[in-house]
Amino acid sequence: MIYLPVDSLDVRHNFALEYYLMTEKRPSEPVLMLWSTTPTVMLGKYQTAENELNRPFIAAHHIAAVRRLSGGGTIYSDQGGCQFTLITPNDNNAIDFSSGLNLIMQALNRIGIKAQMDSRNDLVVDGRKVSGSAQYLTTGYRLHHGSLLFNANLDWMAQALKIDPVKQRAKHIQSVHQRTVNLIEQQPTWTAATFKEQLTQALITITHAKTSQLTAAEETHLQQIATDKFNESAVWTANTRQFDYVHKSYLTGIGVVCVAFNLDKQQRFTALKLTGDFFSNLDLQHFEHALLGQVHQETVVAPIITRELQQAPIKGLQPQQLTALLF
Numbered sequence: 001m002i003y004l005p006v007d008s009l010d011v012r013h014n015f016a017l018e019y020y021l022m023t024e025k026r027p028s029e030p031v032l033m034l035w036s037t038t039p040t041v042m043l044g045k046y047q048t049a050e051n052e053l054n055r056p057f058i059a060a061h062h063i064a065a066v067r068r069l070s071g072g073g074t075i076y077s078d079q080g081g082c083q084f085t086l087i088t089p090n091d092n093n094a095i096d097f098s099s100g101l102n103l104i105m106q107a108l109n110r111i112g113i114k115a116q117m118d119s120r121n122d123l124v125v126d127g128r129k130v131s132g133s134a135q136y137l138t139t140g141y142r143l144h145h146g147s148l149l150f151n152a153n154l155d156w157m158a159q160a161l162k163i164d165p166v167k168q169r170a171k172h173i174q175s176v177h178q179r180t181v182n183l184i185e186q187q188p189t190w191t192a193a194t195f196k197e198q199l200t201q202a203l204i205t206i207t208h209a210k211t212s213q214l215t216a217a218e219e220t221h222l223q224q225i226a227t228d229k230f231n232e233s234a235v236w237t238a239n240t241r242q243f244d245y246v247h248k249s250y251l252t253g254i255g256v257v258c259v260a261f262n263l264d265k266q267q268r269f270t271a272l273k274l275t276g277d278f279f280s281n282l283d284l285q286h287f288e289h290a291l292l293g294q295v296h297q298e299t300v301v302a303p304i305i306t307r308e309l310q311q312a313p314i315k316g317l318q319p320q321q322l323t324a325l326l327f
Contacts (some may be wrong), residue, residue, distance in 0.1 A: 243273065
């Protein structure tokens with residue numbers, strides 16, 4: 001394994017680094033990174049900003065906003081916590097959190113923090129969330145990145161993020177505070193910097209990672225990737241299309257799944273949008289285009305959805321569940 005130190009607090013730079021490693025550098029060994037950010041909200045690939053983010057609060061407090069290339073839900077991060085990135089050579093098209101989370105749990109245990117994996121993608125301490133993860137895949141590689149709350153500003157987190165009412169009712173969540181906790185409660189004498197240093201050393205020891213560095217030319221190249229792929233203004237680009245039908249559900253172990261669509265007089269799809277906090281490597285444009293022009297009948301829709309999800313599964317979701325949501 002290669003350990004790559006990251007000093008940047010700019011989420012766009014750090015996401016650009018992940019993308020560069022996955023698509024251009026293409027290392028032959030797994031890569032480990034730990035990094036932090038200024039106050040930032042990170043929107044999931046399949047989410048809509050107006051449903052997830054409190055834009056006035058984010059603007060007033062100069063919180064950075066960016067859309068990830070990975071699915072899952074929106075997270076808040078700041079210098080009171082840290083992010084981890086694991087990039088591994090991979091030929092599987094399925095999202096799988098187990099190996100990455102087991103490594104992080106092993107490292108946390110080594111530094112005196114007992115955390116457990118929950119049913120989906122989180123690490124919890126005494127039932128309260130301390131870490132969320134997400135993944136995306138490129139040809140030959142899996143990227144698993146996640147957050148670790150040590151002494152994050154949970155008040156800002158609670159005000160910057162919205163909780164989807166469908167999820168709130170299904171999971172009986174009253175507030176962000178109710179379901180999250182900072183790891184400083186486990187190590188009260190540590191600073192966030194100490195936590196990050198201790199975790200880094202634990203991970204290097206466990207994995208026997210070798211330290212590497214980027215060149216100056218690579219760092220310059222990352223600036224262009226950040227501008228091209230992680231432009232903050234794209235987060236707020238409004239989708240002005242109105243939909244006649246909006247079907248949303250929270251599915252246990254999968255997340256919020258929402259399909260919105262329009263039909264013409266012949267009951268054919270003229271517009272369709274799939275959103276949610278689910279995990280997948282699904283190309284939304286390809287998926288939506290496959291259904292446009294098709295008749296809104298289960299016998300027509302079901303085979304198309306089955307084919308699309310065979311190519312890019314949604315973690316935990318059976319094709320018939322997504323089909324049912326359209327009717």
